[in-house]
Amino acid sequence: MNIFDRMMSLDRRWVFLFLALVCVVTHVVPFSIPINTTEEVEAVFNFIDTLKEDDIIFVAIDYDPNSLAELHPMTYAIVEHAFRKKMKVIFTSLSQNGPGMADRTIRDITDSMMIERTYNGVTYPPREVKNGIDYVFLGYKPYPALVVVGMGQNFRIPFPSDYYGTPLDDHPIMKGVQNFDQVKCVVDISGTSGVDMWIAYGQGRYNFPLALGLTGVMAADYYPYLNSGQVFGILGGLLGAAQYEKLADNPGPAVDGMRVQLYAHIVIILFIVLGNVGFLMSRKRKG
């Protein structure tokens, strides 16, 4: 076996080892990398940033723990941005394990809100974010298409009470709020095909502004909806989350994770190049 053949048929354990080493080293060694923002992420940030105090946004946390690394940072960034601007948030989850994700997000962000922070030159004093006043978590119901259609008519049809068993009418935040007509936008953060339900049965039928937060592999599939105007912005994968964190001046796990992702990509590219050099040279030799 000559060197080119070896380059083509490297034991996959070498690939695993190099990738693991790069991930560990870049995770442990702190350094920053510049992050450029794109129009589709800026559109989401600008939309939420220009909303007024007490405006309501709807955040659907439609992902399971397997997409946590990519999607949790964008949920954190968007929800904290909204809470710092004193907006109100209605949460729901159309994925089976989503309530656990939503519950964790709410706990973490309500804790974070108790600390004074400065974002983009504005100092936000600590404040207590209260269930029923600043947010409500509707919970989970199966059959996403039906839930979306039901909520379009009245949130109380699929969710007469919130996740914790309190009737929706007992929450001050829900006073006068019937359906999507009373929310400024819907942000669906999804790692499943449930996002199609939000586009087809939600935005298509009730015509609300819809933004998507998607895993990296899903993002390319939803560009047609961005182009057609059905979706006003897309946050794609960890990169999208990092861009939002940068725009919100709230660097967190996404900005932190980007250096790992960047170097992991470089390693993968180097292996692809190595394999192709071996393949082309081997083919040339054999004529």
Place this chain on the structure above:
Amino acid sequence: MKRQVPLALVFIFGIFMIIQYFVPHESSEWVFEFLLDWIYIIGIFALALGIWSLIRVSWEKIRYRKENWQYAAVTLLGLFFMIFFGFDYFRNFFNATGLQNFMFRHFFDYIMIPIQATMFSLLAFFIASAAYRAFRARSLLATLLLIAALIVMLRFNPYLGPLGDYMEKTASWLLNVPNLAAKRAIIVGIGLGIVATALKVILGIERAYLGKD
């Protein structure tokens, strides 16, 4: 009769749902909401069947000590533990408090989340290995795919300097022009396919869902 009744039901409700979509009248919405409740009721029966099937298959594995029967035992334990801790026995038995329960939340936070996150993160290694083996410039189409993938992966690489801007613009073009055209064609095709299949089911032409009997 066994076939005619389901066919008639599918026809009546299928046609009703089509008409209802375009009639925003109160009575039409009331019937629609009523039907939504029925879907949940049917779903609950399906859930019960699913749980029963899982218990039966797992129990058979344990009983006859089939290969990897230990995993079936863990599956059953997990199922019963989560159901058991999903209820609040001391305050209100009929209120499934779910994540408010200390044990339920801890099982979810410290078992479910790490397991699923770990399984998914392992994919990175398999993707790297698969990319190294499969991304070869064997033909013109394979070369185009390879180049497109490299451009998209490199688009935000801050170490490329001025070349990075060019990569970013090219990646945006790839996503917004060829990718968008192909995806749009697929979406329109799927949409038309769904309409055709739905019509076939409503009109009784497609009957596979009824089974063989």
